[in-house]
Amino acid sequence: MKTKSNEISIAARLGTGFGIILIMMLAISLLGIVKVNTIEASLSQISDVNNIKQRYAVNLRGSVHDRAIALRDVILVSDTELSSVIGKISQLDQDYQKSVTPLNTQYTQHPAGNNPLSEDEPAALEKIKMNEARTSLLIQELISLRRSGHLQEAQQLMLGEANPAFIEWLASINQFIHLQERMSEAESVKARQLAQHFQTLMLALCVAALLTGLAVAALVTRQLQRILGAEPYQVKALADAVNRGELFHQVVLRSGDQDSIMAVLDKMSRHLQSTVTEVLNAASEVSRISADISHDNLHLAARTEAQAGSLEQTASAMQQLTATVRQNSESAHKADQLAKKASDIASRSGTIMSQAVQSMGEVNVSSHQIADIIGVIDDIAFQTNILALNAAIEAARAGVHGNGFAVVASEVRNLSQRSATAAKEISALITDSLKKIETGVQLVEHAGTSMLEVVSGVRQVTAMVGDISVASTEQQAGIEEVNQAISMMDQVTQQNAVLVERASGTAQTLTAQADDLNQIVSIFKTKPLAKQTLLRLSDTTCTPYVAQPDFA
Template sequence: MLSRISVGRQLGLAFGMVVVLVLVLAVTAWSRMAAMHQDFESLVDTTLPALTALGEANDKLQLVRISELKHLAALNMPSKDREEVVVKAAVKELDAALARYKASSGAQADPALQANLATAIGKFHALRGTFFQMSNSAAGAEGERAMEASDFFDGPSQQVYQAAYQALQKLWQDQLNQAEQDKARGRQAVVQANLVLAGVTVASVLLSIALAWLISRHLLRQLGGQPAEVAALATSISQADLSSVVQLRPGDERSVVFAMARMQASLTQIVQSIRQGADGVATASSEIAQGNHDLSARTEHQASALEQTAASMEELSATVKQNADSARSANQLALSASAVAIRGGEVVGKVVDTMQGINQSSRKIADIISVIDGIAFQTNILALNAAVEAARAGEQGRGFAVVASEVRSLASRSADAAKEIKLLIAASVQRVEQGVSLVDQAGSTMAEVVGSIRKVTEIMGEISTASSEQSTGVSQIGEAVTQMDQVNQQNAALVEQMAAAASGLKGQASDLVQVVSVFTLGADPAPTAVVATATPVRGLTMAYS
């Protein structure tokens, strides 16, 4: 049952039981003390005030009787008046004491006795007026009145006083008996409380002893031996001595000693494995360090080559950039020439249009000259006809013949001039036609020049674009080479760090071998070191992000 509970819970359970027993003891003691305190308070707060009130009533009753006697013995009225005041004051105090008794919670006497006392006190007060009259009448008198007052005091007044006094004494005795009963109950409660406390205390002690024995016995079983033996075994293990022989009890498979024995065996195997692994790590780290040194040298050589490549790429980038600038300048000049050629083509086109207009105008002039030639021919015919008619008219037509001769001469000259103009116009038209043909050829040639210049401009634009792209590409290649150079330098630094880490690992492996060598493994054979075979480094592949 206890084997399923942890040690902490067992101890907690044991101390919890002890605490519970202490609490039970404390609660029992508290409850008994509370009961006794309640009885004591009842005695102090109820019974004692009731007895005190009855005692004061008894004293005041006797004071009233003594004052009445003094009133009877007084010889003059002033003395009797003073005593009467004393009697009345004592009567008030008596009534007040009886009232306190009735008002107190401790008035537990027989109700019949309380009623008897009230009746007797009432009768005692009822005769007081008669007593004062008879006593006052006997003031300064002798003989029969004094005797009557004395007989009344010793007779009826004394009887009611005795009745009141006896009733008060009976009530006092009954109340005192009640107090004695309360006292007896208190003593019995004290005895019972002592018995209960003694029983609970004995039970607590016995249960605590039983729990201590059970838990200590179970703890020894869990330890598997005495605490000193367990401490000695733990000390030997902590001092790296794994050769101790552990004596286990028969059937012990759950104790701390059994667990430490298993731990010692496991540590022995672990230390043997660590020794073998440490030797292997030392050998492998040495070869890794050598390989890292070789890799560092090759990485530095590669970094130097990349630096030269980066410098060459920077020069090539400058040359390509200059070519791109020149291509852009040539492209601008080609664009300007193309614009000039286009404007020249437009001018040639206008010249062609003008020459065609001149050609058409020359043809129209030739047509007009032909008309003038026809008119001159007709005029010549008309002049010839006029000369014939003038010849027929004789002398009368001689003047008209002269005019006709002049008109004919003018028509002849006009015809000759028209012929010459026609020849000139024909030559001019022929030249204009040749000029138009040449202008047409010049326009075609200019169109071909404009087309060629456009193609040259397009080619120069493509060359400029290609040069810009080539410059951008070369710049990117240069940046990539620069980044490769930086990465290679970082890789070189990392390789140096790896070499330093490998050297540190080699030192740590040596330290580990020395640390593991402090363990004493008894008669076990020394472990054989496993030597790792290192593969030479033939190449280097690195990735950088």
């Protein structure tokens, strides 16, 4: 909260005003104390100094007077009574000394303090002292004459010297007493003058303090009225009305009043009235909007729940489809592996078939070579048969000596015949084998060609199965991503359903709070009811008046 830096607070104003009055009262009190102390000092001078010295002087005068009578009795009494009279004179002298001693030595000491002698007192005391000394000598001389029996000389001394001495002694004492009376009178006059002056001064100061107090009170009152802008009860009435929620009261301020408390309260009331009106409208709008939101949230919640159910079924179907695609992918992967194995086997079979064709060609070549060899063997058997025949002829020619050779020749002939027969049979078999080998070579060549075609087809099938496996893997990955997306959509839908429920609850809570806000703000009345009293502040008075029904 910001305030003007040069603005003086109410406490400071009141403190300053009452401080000035208190300072004046303090000054008056201090001045009164000083004057009273002065008057008290004068009265103390009279009562504690002058009166005491005067009382001592009166005691001296009484003692001197009584001694004068007693000294006369010394001449008049008989010898038997003389001692008592002399004793009385001694007692009176002691009484005199009791009064004259403090007067001479302690006249400046008294309870009020130290008081020096006046200008005339030392001479008066000195004169009393001189008369005392002279008269005391005459008293002693007269008593001595009376004791010695010289009564007539004593009478002459009494009449001639002692009596005038006593008279002068008493006169000096009376002079001192009169001096004390004059001094007391002077102190009394001084005290009366001080009292009169003090009375006049006190009256003047009281009038000045009263005028100052009135001026300060008027100034503070005017400042308070300027600050308040109205009477305190009027400010309180408007504040109470605002406190009751009545924001429709009209306030007519003094002319030019813009920053008083009443003006600020009026501005606050009008601003608060505008704010409360806007709050009421906003609360009503919030209540209506929150009701619409709550209604829409209920429909949204139902649709979200239905969507969540559909997504849940879709997620279940996608999970099954994902499992099927995963199984197909695994089967395709296994088929790809089998196709690769079949391709490898076909490749190896083609290689073996090529090797077999090559071997069959080599066997065909070898068969022809064997046929040639068999022809050679047949030729050898034929030649051997001829040789055996020739040997048999020669053995027959030899006769008995040629029997063994004839047997050998017969055996060789048999052997050559069998060799020729075997050669023929082998040749027939080899010929048949060559035919079969040629047929086998042709078949192997056809089988090799077919095997190469099979290997090429297996390789194509392997490539296609590989492509199917890759596609199945990609399809599986895509289906899994779709499944994850649907699962996430299902989770989001479930979360949305929860949020919708929360939003519905929040909307209901907002509706309740809007209703509470309407109830809370409803205590403020921006329009007066019919026949409701309004506060109207004029320049001088605060008079209530009855508002019209259409007053806004």
